Amino acid sequence: MHLLTSPRETVSLDGEWQAIPDQYEMFREYFEDFTDDDVPGFDPIYEPNASLENDPVDFNIYDGYSVRVPSSWGEEIPEFRHYEGWVWYAKQFDRADIQDGNRERTFLRFGAVNYRAEVWLNGERLGDHEGGFTPFSFEITDRLVDGENVLVVRVDNQRYEKGIPDPTTDWFNFGGINRSVELVTVPEPFVRNYKVETTLSGGDDTVRIAVAAWIGGSGGDTDTGTPVSVTLPELGLEADLSSDADAAGDADGPTRYHAELSVPTEDVTLWNPSDPRLYTVELECGDDRVEDRVGLREIRVDDGDILLNGEPIWLRGVSLHEEAAGKGRALEAEDVETRFRWLNELGCNFARLAHYPHTEAMARTADEEGILLWEEVPAYWDVKFGDETVQQLYRQQLRELIQRDWNRASVALWSIANETDHTDEVRNEVLPEMAAFVRERDDSRLVTAACFVDETDDRLAIRDPLADDLDVIGINEYYGWYYGDAETMHEFRDDPTGTPVVISETGGGAKWGHHGDEDERWTEEFQAAIYRGQTRAIADIEQISGLAPWILFDFRAPLRQNEYQRGYNRKGLLDQYGRKKAAFSVLERFYRARKENAASDGRSS
Structure with a gap:
């Protein structure tokens, strides 16, 4: 734990x-x-x-x-x-x-x-x-x-x-x-971890709050003798937690305590991107006291939509790596702040943290800024899915991420894989097991993976069998850059009531400051034209519930070595120093328009 x-x-x-x-x-x-x-x-x-x-x-x-x-x-x-x-x-x-x-x-x-x-x-x-x-x-x-x-x-x-x-x-x-x-x-005993889950009950206009706490006792063994309580002072809620020795989460030691609370919906401001309200949660166990700030919200899918607090939401996002020029992977507070400034400038309500768990500060800041997150583990490309040791490591990394961030209201999707081979029979046996593993530990969020779209005789379709085990299907596609035309996604076989789809990657490369005609590869103009074509193509596809283009800023990549890249992936909307390319404003205008349309329709933004 x-x-x-x-x-x-x-x-x-x-x-x-x-x-x-x-x-x-x-x-x-x-x-x-x-x-x-x-x-x-x-x-x-x-x-x-x-x-x-x-x-x-x-x-x-x-x-x-x-x-x-x-x-x-x-x-x-x-x-x-x-x-x-x-x-x-x-x-x-x-x-x-x-x-x-x-x-x-x-x-x-x-x-x-x-x-x-x-x-x-x-x-x-x-x-x-x-x-x-x-x-x-x-x-x-x-x-x-x-x-x-x-x-x-x-x-x-x-x-x-x-x-x-x-x-x-x-x-x-x-x-x-x-x-x-x-x-x-x-002290001993102590709160090793806790979890808050929110469920909306539409029938009686009640918000139900489930609280679980894992208590570490003597020598790391379970403890069932110390009173454990929870308080949400701003809502006037408090309760004693009861122990459940048979529900130790991952059976790794601490005893699970739990309680159920409820409050009228009218007395709660549910967390959402427009109003990311956080409430104080206080947990006490003997001499130990933990205080945190947590958002109350429910996310689920229904009838082809992603629903936040019961209302459809379209995810206006972008993907990003955890990297800063001259600092590598060791981000400082200012680097996190800068990322959210860029997200807000774009008009985002969503970000995909690729391709591994980012610093915990990203999720905590997203809670405050009202940015929904996709978080994932690096099950990337050619993982040896059939190896039992690899599967054990896979579960470990999923568990460590989930238990770290399961109280962050901003975290909406757990991603279990990126661009893995959907013709691999072993992979097709293992990944559904990983989806089930995630839901056993946290069923209050959506399970996703970044998959591919396939060309059929007449339309584009999702043929990945993993789709049946996902709440939201991510699609990585690069029409207009590696293949096809930027507007090819218009041929996607739309199923308005099917599993919601998020375009988890799309885009093209451009070197900052390199200009030319729209048909000249590696220019800012070429990249901007891809974004215009892509956004036009997906605008009216009802099954698509969000977009997270690749990528917010250029990042180091040893595979990328031509004269425009020299060790960097240049698909960023900004370069590695934060200088904006022309495509940044294209995506910004598209998101601003979607936000305004959502507001005029009375939908969540």
Whole structure:
């Protein structure tokens, strides 16, 4: 079960760390040996300033490259920009810096490490984690010592055949501790995680609120003896939660508590893009108290429409990567703010966070800004679906994302895959299982995947068998760029009452500042013409419930190496520095018109 951190006060371990590349993967043996007093010659790698003295020390954890955490190592150390392999990170912190008071337990939490991490504290191995974009934690209560504590992390960003993603992707492989590292202190027992779900009951005009909390007890075992309560003070709601020892979520320890509350619809402002109202939620368990801000809303599909709070909504969106020029994957607050400024300028009410889980700050900011989100895991292209180890990793990454963001009202869609081969029989057996896995953990959101559209004898149609297991079908298509004409989507076989479709990718490339005629590829004018044709083509297709073109800004992609790209995917509406291309205003005008039409029709915008 995910360790709840964001609403809590934590001790940050961000800042300066030491980093040592280990291209030949030799230092792990040294590292395991240095704590053995019987092995001569290795102790200096664990002694401060050893390499400054007259010792033949090749590896010393106090004397590496000075890097910031969070960061991507290729941005911190330019000569390692294309390095893939092992890097050892080390950080010291003082036990006295942990303000634990009556807090009895301490956890070490990583926001994300790309791609594999192995962690030691004071020479004792805590464990490992695979997956470059989701959080993980270790309890270190009994591993702390008075005075200085030494944390060592082996980070490995190599690409693996049985990884998720697999070795070939169309984005850059930013290695490093890309998100924050924190110490979390809690009393015992404590709220490890919680979940709020909203259901509208049209018959009696009531909003029903289901609250679940997972309580960690002694030694990480279940706890059923401590009272747990929830309060929503602005709504005048409070309740005691009852334990359900047989419903531990993922059967990974904490006891599940639950309660049902209700409030008249007229007394609630439901979260929506026009009014993203958030309510305070307070949870208490013994000496532990958690306070968060949560939006109350319901999203579902019915009769071919995506319904937000019972009203049809058309998703005006764009796709984006988690990347910033000169920073790689390690976004700062200003980078998140800039993304939402661009989204608001476009007139978006929706964004697709591709192709992996982005920083949690994106979802929390989307809650405040009123932007619905599509979040996904990197089950991308040629994942080895038939391998049991890969399937286990697949479920792990889905679980870690879902449990991190299941209280964010902005998160509307969980995506389970992108552009996978729908003629692969193994894939067609596994992906429905993953859709079911997602619904078992969170059925309050929609399940989707980015699929393809197929050309038939007379029309365009969706032939992917996975469509039967999705609430919303994503379509990636590049008419006007790789094939066909920009308006070819007009030939889509419309089924107004069928499963809603979102165009999850479309567009074309252009280098900022390169101008020419509309029929001259790589010019801003060519890209803008694609957007005009695409938006005309889909405007009257009733089954299409949203659009998220590819992509908001240019991003690094090793596969893209022609004279206009040079290592960047140039399909952005802006370049990597935020300079707008002509297509930006085309999409902005289309979205403004759709928003005005929705308002005039009395529909949700």
